[in-house]
Amino acid sequence: MAQKLTLKQIAKDLNVSISTVSKALRDSYEISEETRSKIKDYAKSKNYKPNSIALSLKNQKTKKIGIVIPEIVHHFFATVISGAERVANENGYQVIITVSDESFDKEVVNMEMLANGSIDGFIMSLSKETMDKHDLHHLREVTNQGMPIVMFDRVTNDIACDKIIIDDVAAAHSATDFLMRKGRKNLGLITTVDYVSVGRLRTQGFKQALTERGYECENHQVLKIENADACENEIEKFVVGNNFDGILAVNELFAVTASKALQKHGRSIPDDIAIVAFTDGMLSKYASPTLTTIGQKGEEMGGIAAAKLIERLEKKESDSESYETVIVKTSLIERESTP
Amino acid sequence: MAQKLTLKQIAKDLNVSISTVSKALRDSYEISEETRSKIKDYAKSKNYKPNSIALSLKNQKTKKIGIVIPEIVHHFFATVISGAERVANENGYQVIITVSDESFDKEVVNMEMLANGSIDGFIMSLSKETMDKHDLHHLREVTNQGMPIVMFDRVTNDIACDKIIIDDVAAAHSATDFLMRKGRKNLGLITTVDYVSVGRLRTQGFKQALTERGYECENHQVLKIENADACENEIEKFVVGNNFDGILAVNELFAVTASKALQKHGRSIPDDIAIVAFTDGMLSKYASPTLTTIGQKGEEMGGIAAAKLIERLEKKESDSESYETVIVKTSLIERESTP
């Protein structure tokens, strides 16, 4: 069990000073060709790798990015991580993941742990509880220290930072429009409670599309789900008890649940009732019938978030205190659940 | 943008020495009640948090665990991360995630990066390519340095480390048995190529169960999928072209694909043909019909892996060079795809 090789050890083994070793390995012109290659050969043969912790301390940067998400066992967030990880790696960064479990307290604790020098910046999506309480002191503390944050999906305008979102209003609007163009007139929306920003915005887009076409959007056409784990009965009652010919759902889970409930009651999809869902994940592709979805481009959002963050980390600080909001285009992926 | 607070800064602000501050904050008996509370109050008011990088360097331990997995957008691996992250956090550790994308080279690079002091130990599942080439030098290098590895799911016996697996042979055996007890006589297996350890072992369990009951397992009863991204046609041909009344699939994706192909050809599930799949994920719960599965307990495996690793990290080194293999019990979750 060979001890980890350090500059000191190499210096001792080769009877030179530590700084000579350091310089030789970094190809300094100050070191003679001879010693340089002697040292480099030795280092290579022993597979020397500089200690990244020491470098972090010295350089005051860790080359690590903290990702804070509400959940990891969730297709959308997993794709975001995937995209962020890829771009981070391409730029010599690594990602540290923490999960808030939709809890404000866990979000605070996780961010405090990471902010103590472990990382250079954050990529995050707010927990439900944080959005509900709207307590953002932990985020302010981080930005006040000069540590940049890039938010995605569930964001807030009350923190100075870059944001990566999809245009939820427009996407919901165009999906609703799509259903109406297919001749559907009685539309139902299955969404989340309003404090979840994406749910609220999608609801807004849905309603806008309806009123623009002169439909009134009665309250009973919108179902707001508080707890996704126990939504089955609610959704069944909603879709079966109303005379819809089209459904828009803000995520796959709500959509599949609705689809199954409808089929159980003998309704045919898409003939009797069409379904469009947000989030293009596994369920949509493999449900029966397959679901028409609005792709959320998680991979892309994650990649952009990482790129933005790294860009900010690497440019001379102090300049450009202007933050940007990137809106990632969504696209409708038509499958069997719409005619 | 307040600069990050350090001991040095506190010492200067309060006109004491750095070590006095350090000791006071750690409640050393050496420091007088008065200075101690003065320092602690000040630190608290300014929200001082020790720099974790400096601590890592000093203590030669990072309190970080590296997780190396083949894929992250994959329900099973996501659950493993979730379990590992939870247990790690409970013990004051954080997790750094890297993804090999099933590539040997990426696995090597990722592990080398992390092994340079960034983490205290690894939790990992081998990439397909690594299993295929069976080149394990990067793993040996890590263990030779005295850095522990805990492997899960896709493991090898050629590295001295703890392992967390399910009993794939037994699970496949009992699932096959289950189908036979339901009166099914013509069974098909959809599995992966043999170098993926779990695929090989599950195939073995399947065959064992058949021969024990006196069936011969002809080759055409086993379909080995090389590339999961393009398996649709292969699976369709296999399940439709043979006269099966039962199918065992080594993952959900193969199972759902088979299910849809069969339904397309007018076969009824489970009446004409029953299906059992490994991995209890989203697809199984929401497919039509819902799938009977063998739960793989990813969350539990991740938790055990983290616990084992942390246990090894925190016990006096040198002792106990004996490694353990934990076999996590699986359970059959019966749903609509079996009678």
Add this chain to the structure above:
DNA sequence: TTGTAAGCGTTATCAG
């Protein structure tokens, strides 16, 4: 009770 100094592994500055 407080402070000084060495050390963790690096790099950078400056002296020899």
Add this chain to the structure above:
DNA sequence: CTGATAACGCTTACAA
């Protein structure tokens, strides 16, 4: 061309 020294932030003998 090579080496000693300080610094990054923290802990801990040891000195005062």
